[in-house]
Amino acid sequence: MIDEMRRGALANLPVGASVAAYGSVLGMLAAQKGLTWAQLLAMNLTVFAGSAQFVMVEMWAPPLPVVEMILAVLIINMRYLLIGASLNPLFQGKSLVQKAGIMHLVADENWAVTMAAYRNGGATTGFLLGGGICLCSVWSMGTLLGHQLGALVVHPERFALDFAFVAVFTALTVSMWRGKSDIAPWVTAALLAVVAERWLPGKWYIVIGGIGGALLPALQSIFESKKEDLPQLPDKALQESIGEKTK
Amino acid sequence: MTLALSTDLSIVMAIGGAALATYSLRLGGLLLAERLPKNGGFKRFMETLPGTILLALVAPGIFSAGMLGGGAALATALCAWKTRNLLLAMIVGMAIVATGRLLFDCS
Numbered sequence: 001m002i003d004e005m006r007r008g009a010l011a012n013l014p015v016g017a018s019v020a021a022y023g024s025v026l027g028m029l030a031a032q033k034g035l036t037w038a039q040l041l042a043m044n045l046t047v048f049a050g051s052a053q054f055v056m057v058e059m060w061a062p063p064l065p066v067v068e069m070i071l072a073v074l075i076i077n078m079r080y081l082l083i084g085a086s087l088n089p090l091f092q093g094k095s096l097v098q099k100a101g102i103m104h105l106v107a108d109e110n111w112a113v114t115m116a117a118y119r120n121g122g123a124t125t126g127f128l129l130g131g132g133i134c135l136c137s138v139w140s141m142g143t144l145l146g147h148q149l150g151a152l153v154v155h156p157e158r159f160a161l162d163f164a165f166v167a168v169f170t171a172l173t174v175s176m177w178r179g180k181s182d183i184a185p186w187v188t189a190a191l192l193a194v195v196a197e198r199w200l201p202g203k204w205y206i207v208i209g210g211i212g213g214a215l216l217p218a219l220q221s222i223f224e225s226k227k228e229d230l231p232q233l234p235d236k237a238l239q240e241s242i243g244e245k246t247k
Numbered sequence: 248m249t250l251a252l253s254t255d256l257s258i259v260m261a262i263g264g265a266a267l268a269t270y271s272l273r274l275g276g277l278l279l280a281e282r283l284p285k286n287g288g289f290k291r292f293m294e295t296l297p298g299t300i301l302l303a304l305v306a307p308g309i310f311s312a313g314m315l316g317g318g319a320a321l322a323t324a325l326c327a328w329k330t331r332n333l334l335l336a337m338i339v340g341m342a343i344v345a346t347g348r349l350l351f352d353c354s
Binding site: 088091170217222 | 261
């Protein structure tokens, strides 16, 4: 187990370097928003999800919009349902305690590294956990270092720190692109979000744009499966009627 | 005093609630793996959701960012697409905005 964990940690070190750097930007933003060092560390250890933490920090202004924040985190992290489900073969035969313990430290990066290793037959739950520990450590180091630096920055707009949020999420969005089938849902999501942001209070535009866009292919597949069912009925009726005539 | 207390409580609730939501999804996905639909509408919804959520998050910001912000966002997107390097793309976008501000409003 320890050997496996060490292997997983080492495999995640290259991606860990960029995780730390990206974390330092979050730390700087957090310092500007008035989060303390301890609050940021608590968030790193308990939430441990980069994009969700960025959104929380972005929304961080007293009085804290607690319900909106949790809802936003829930929506952004919805992908973890799929990530968790995809790890099922790896956890075959493991106890519930092991599942409950290791899943907390599953992030996008160590999941991707583990799945790649699993395809080559070289991944275990220890490998996954080692990667998680590695990432959580570098993520915390990066964010806390950024927090120290962020407190020193007097004019954050000069370093475009206020643009960091847009830059991070633009790059993250591009990394999600799967091909032409994404065009229609993405255009829908962007339009709905821009309109909702203008007319509705708070962060509802995230929910409306995201779910609205993703509903499009879902409805399409329901419509398509109905279409496949439909032609059979008249065909059968026709065949039967033809059959009767030839009789 | 009461204000300080309620602020502390709301911080605990925000971080705790976010942690609980995230953890439930992580463990829930693994435990429900056998029961989640493997195809059809739900599957396609869940597969499309990460992209549309991130886009919905950022689209209004880009839309109202003006020429400089819009151009920088476009450069970030192109860089992310070509290099697949998140960090580099982020730095390119921020550098464009910082340089633009340095050049155009020397306040």
